Amino acid sequence: MLGPVILAASRSEKMRRFVSAAPGTKQVVDRFIAGETVDQVVPIVIETVGKGLEVTLDVVGEDITTREQAYAARDAYLELIERLKDLDYGPKAEMSVKLSMFGQALEGGHELALANVRPVVEAAAAIGTTVTLDAEDHTTLDSMFAIHEELRKDFPQTGCVIQAYLFRTEDDARRLAANGSRVRIVKGAYKEPAEVAIQDKTEIDKAYVRILKILMEGDGYPMIGSHDPRLISITQELARRAGRKLDEYEFQMLYGIRSDEHVRLAAEGHRMRVYTAYGTDWYGYFMRRLAEKPANLLFFARSILTK
Ligand code: FDA
Secondary structure, rough: HHHHHHHHHOOOOHHHHHHOOOOOOHHHHHHHHHHOHHHHHHHHHHHHOOOOOEEEEEEEOOOOOOOHHHHHHHHHHHHHHHHHHHHHHHEEEEEEEHHHHHHOOOOOHHHHHHHHHHHHHHHHHHHOOEEEEEOOOHHHHHHHHHHHHHHHHHHOOOOEEEOEEEOHHHHHHHHHHOOOEEEEEOOOOOOOOOOOOOOOOHHHHHHHHHHHHHHHHHOOOEEOOOHHHHHHHHHHHHHOOOOOHHOOOOOEEEOOOHHHHHHHHHHHOOOOEEEEEEOOOOOOHHHHHHHHHHHHHHHHHHHHHOO
């Protein structure tokens, strides 16, 4: 019940101002956001890779309103990649990007987002790593998939995300599995209407498994973005049945969520990549994390009240 309300609040400017200014917010935000600057995130990347894990780095931000903000987003990623160059981690440290942060929703936004993300993908390739395009709300996806296809012509390792809750996703999965793409499958984190998305949690899980099967049996590289213990064991079973070796798929989880599980799966020999978000524009990302688990909201409310 609370999830949709929090997701609606994630798009409210008034709530953004309230939450950002509330005492106690920072303490809760820190659980999910690995710092505000490149200098703060780099030691966390080193620590994570030191534990035998991999990372995908997200400079938080979305729904920008000016072209200058879009260029600034591109430059923030280029600065990050410059720092990763010194670490020489290659594909162990990749990037995740939201095209709305690269200008996708502005006038001429499709071309603008493509023009902004291309140099990031090029710079990533130059240091031996890659970029995954996050999936945002359903209205953005045709553009995201077209940009993904365009980038793959020169950089076939460019990944994208599909969301199990959308009715369209089984078709998308078939197409991406057939063309050999790197694909992250997630349940889906946005507030979507019943015309385009499954609303029932159990049905979303069932769709997730159907899509997982398509990816596992296909020619691409599946990236399983979930903390759900049932889906993790189903993944292991489906990978075994499809004859996939441990390096022919990977698990991904979010920084700050089920951290013991990150290490446990890596110790079993799995590739485990931690989605590590950092930056100052954390509001939308943070609110989606609150919406996923009502207990987070209670913790948040308590930390505000006790300040
Ligand atoms: P579920 O929500 O059922 O959670 C299973 C268990 O995990 C919970 O019982 C709890 O223990 C723990 N858990 C999950 N979320 C938690 C939270 N916020 N706080 C504390 N515990 C939590 N979505 C999207 O629409 N587009 C995208 O591009 C991405 N990208 C992405 C990358 C990666 C690496 C991950 C892991 C997830 C995403 N997501 C996403 C988010 C995704 O759609 C989904 O909302 C979350 O992963 C939560 O779903 P789970 O599969 O973890 O299951």
